[in-house]
Amino acid sequence: MSLYVKFIWFTFATMLFSSVVSFFAMNTYYHQYLKEENNDKNLDVATSIIEFMDNLPSDQIEKAFSLLGDAGYQLYVTDGKTVNRFGGKFRDESIDDENVQQVLDGEVFNGIRDFPRETFVTGFFANELENTVGVPLELNGENHALFLRPNIKLLFQELHLLFGGMAAGIILLSFIGMLLVARLLIQPITKLTEATEKMGTETFDVPLSIDRKDEIGRLADQFIKMRNSIEQSTLKRKEFVHNVSHDIQSPLHTIQSYLSLLQKKESSEEEKKQYAAIIQEETTRLSLLTKQLLTLASFDVEATDLVEEIFIDQQIRDILSHLRYAFDEKEIGISAKLVAVKVKGNAVLLRTVWENLLTNAIKYSEPGDSIEVQLSVTSTNMVLEVLDEGIGMTAEEASRAFDRFYRADHARIRSLKGSGLGLAIVKEIVELHKGTVEIKSTPNIGTTVQIKLPLL
Numbered sequence: 418m419s420l421y422v423k424f425i426w427f428t429f430a431t432m433l434f435s436s437v438v439s440f441f442a443m444n445t446y447y448h449q450y451l452k453e454e455n456n457d458k459n460l461d462v463a464t465s466i467i468e469f470m471d472n473l474p475s476d477q478i479e480k481a482f483s484l485l486g487d488a489g490y491q492l493y494v495t496d497g498k499t500v501n502r503f504g505g506k507f508r509d510e511s512i513d514d515e516n517v518q519q520v521l522d523g524e525v526f527n528g529i530r531d532f533p534r535e536t537f538v539t540g541f542f543a544n545e546l547e548n549t550v551g552v553p554l555e556l557n558g559e560n561h562a563l564f565l566r567p568n569i570k571l572l573f574q575e576l577h578l579l580f581g582g583m584a585a586g587i588i589l590l591s592f593i594g595m596l597l598v599a600r601l602l603i604q605p606i607t608k609l610t611e612a613t614e615k616m617g618t619e620t621f622d623v624p625l626s627i628d629r630k631d632e633i634g635r636l637a638d639q640f641i642k643m644r645n646s647i648e649q650s651t652l653k654r655k656e657f658v659h660n661v662s663h664d665i666q667s668p669l670h671t672i673q674s675y676l677s678l679l680q681k682k683e684s685s686e687e688e689k690k691q692y693a694a695i696i697q698e699e700t701t702r703l704s705l706l707t708k709q710l711l712t713l714a715s716f717d718v719e720a721t722d723l724v725e726e727i728f729i730d731q732q733i734r735d736i737l738s739h740l741r742y743a744f745d746e747k748e749i750g751i752s753a754k755l756v757a758v759k760v761k762g763n764a765v766l767l768r769t770v771w772e773n774l775l776t777n778a779i780k781y782s783e784p785g786d787s788i789e790v791q792l793s794v795t796s797t798n799m800v801l802e803v804l805d806e807g808i809g810m811t812a813e814e815a816s817r818a819f820d821r822f823y824r825a826d827h828a829r830i831r832s833l834k835g836s837g838l839g840l841a842i843v844k845e846i847v848e849l850h851k852g853t854v855e856i857k858s859t860p861n862i863g864t865t866v867q868i869k870l871p872l873l
Contacts, residue, residue, distance in 0.1 A: 424599045432591065446542060455541075456530035456550060462490070463552040463565045475557055486568075493546060493566075494554070497521055499840040504568050509545040513563075516551070520562035526551030529566065542569050605633050609640055626780040668699035723762045726873060729799060730755040730792055732764070736771050737790070745781050748788035758792060758799040759873045762850045770846050773839040774803045774866055781807035781864070798852075798869045810858040818856050819844040825841060841867075 433485050444799045466485065470478055479501075482492055486504025493510070494501040497517060520526050532548045549566040605627045612623045621644055627637035675692040678684060684692070713787045733755060744751050760767075785808040810818065819840050840856075843866075852870040 423475075424603065425595065428595045429592075432588075452532075453530050459529060459565060459567065460525065460527070460550045460552070463550050463563060467552055467563065468552050470554065470556075471671045478556060480518070485642050489548075489568050491544075491566050493549065494556075494561055495564075496556075496559055498560045505570075506758070507544055507546045509547075509551075512546045516547075517562055520551040520553055520564075521560050523553045523560075524566070525553075528561075528564070544569070564676070605629065606635060609637065612640070612644065614646065616644060619651055621645075631830070656773050665703065668703050670701045672696050674681060715855075725762060725764050727760055727762055727764045727767060729760060729767070729801070729870075732768055733771055733790060733792060733801075736768065736775060736826045740772075740775055740779070743776070747780060747782065747783050748784040751790070752787065753790040753792075755790070755792040756794060758794055760799060760850070760870050762870070766846045767850070770843050771801075773843050774868075777839055778803055778805040778807065778864070782803065783807065786863075794872065798871055801868045801870075803866045804863065806863040809860040809862050809864055810856075811860055815856050815858045815864075818858075819854070 457827065470481065473481055482494065482503040483662070486492055490504050491507060492501075492503040493507065494503070495517060516526055516528075523695075526549070527547045528551065532543065532545075534659055546564060549565045551562055552742045554561040554563040573835050612625050615621075615623045625637065625641060627634060629637070674864040675696050679689055679696075680694050733753065737751065737753060758800075775788070775790075782788060782805050788806075789802075789804040791804070844854050847868055847870070850870055852868060854869075855867045856864065857867075858864040
């Protein structure tokens with residue numbers, strides 16, 4: 418059963434239930450509060466009629482009763498033997514003889530008050546002789562009993578159709594309104610459902626025009642944002658898989674080719690050593706790529722606890738000491754200005770940041786260049802800057818430097834091996850620590866990378 422049908426049935430059931438509850442609530446209210454009051458009002462009317470009849474000539478009494486009947490009252494006059502009716506007959510004229518005798522003896526009959534507490538209709542509208550008030554009346558020197566009640570049918574004859582039409586109109590219009598409202602409510606949800614189903618097939622171009630200011634409108638806005646985010650993630654995933662496949666296939670193809678050359682008997686020992694060195698280099702490249710991919714996957718799968726207190730200056734000193742051989746091998750000068758800084762985070766991840774920045778600076782520097790590391794603090798942040806005099810980048814290349822697998826102009830760096838993941842990892846780790854990273858670079862002048870992290 419669709420939500421639209423459920424909504425209609427629920428609304429209809431609510432209307433029906435509320436009508437039944439209201440009916441019985443009004444019935445209870447009538448029996449508890451209005452019934453006795455209605456009895457007393459009619460008793461006052463009957464008393465007034467008797468007083469009026471006492472002052473009329475005997476030949477005018479019957480005419481007066483007829484006028485009262487035409488005015489909207491049902492009158493039942495009896496002396497215990499004969500009966501005169503005015504204003505119409507009662508549907509049920511059965512009444513206990515002792516009640517009639519009670520009135521003939523001069524007592525009052527409170528039939529409306531004492532009428533059985535049944536349903537509202539038979540309680541108020543019951544056209545029965547028992548549902549009347551009775552008062553004693555003397556006519557022509559003889560005792561009579563006058564039983565009276567309003568002629569509901571006569572009083573409400575014109576209103577029956579009016580109220581009936583109004584009730585039918587209200588029900589019909591309510592039902593039509595309910596259908597329209599249900600459609601207005603369900604239609605955007607249907608559109609959202611269709612768009613969601615299309616997303617399952619990676620189709621993100623389903624039009625979704627829901628211009629509303631209510632909860633459904635907010636849901637649609639959030640859905641569009643979510644869909645755009647998923648679309649971007651899907652595109653990035655496909656690009657990621659493509660780049661990973663390419664970067665893995667390239668060294669594997671190289672390894673396979675040189676293994677085939679190694680198997681050739683005519684290859685000299687010198688050539689075999691050269692082939693083995695290339696295979697070793699490509700194997701190292703694959704190992705680095707795998708390690709970096711695992712690091713990225715750890716960000717995508719689960720959040721890292723950032724609870725350690727880390728001395729950044731000590732970490733950088735350790736890394737500079739560890740990379741001393743790389744600086745010496747490439748004849749690159751290094752200077753460091755470090756102040757004591759402590760932050761909260763993940764020590765292993767932050768160490769990866771400093772290693773990637775420094776190895777990148779070494780990789781893209783020429784012999785004789787120098788690298789400078791500056792660590793300072795502000796009132797709220799630690800600031801690390803790594804400045805090199807390497808080949809640099811253009812403004813466009815610098816703006817994309819943190820994209821996964823992006824590498825700058827291959828014509829300038831074709832001799833340099835890399836995965837294009839180093840700075841992407843740096844950016845994700847820094848943002849994970851609520852920090853920022855910026856890069857400024859000029860071709861053939863050098864590059865400056867600045868990282869800010871909140872202080873402990």
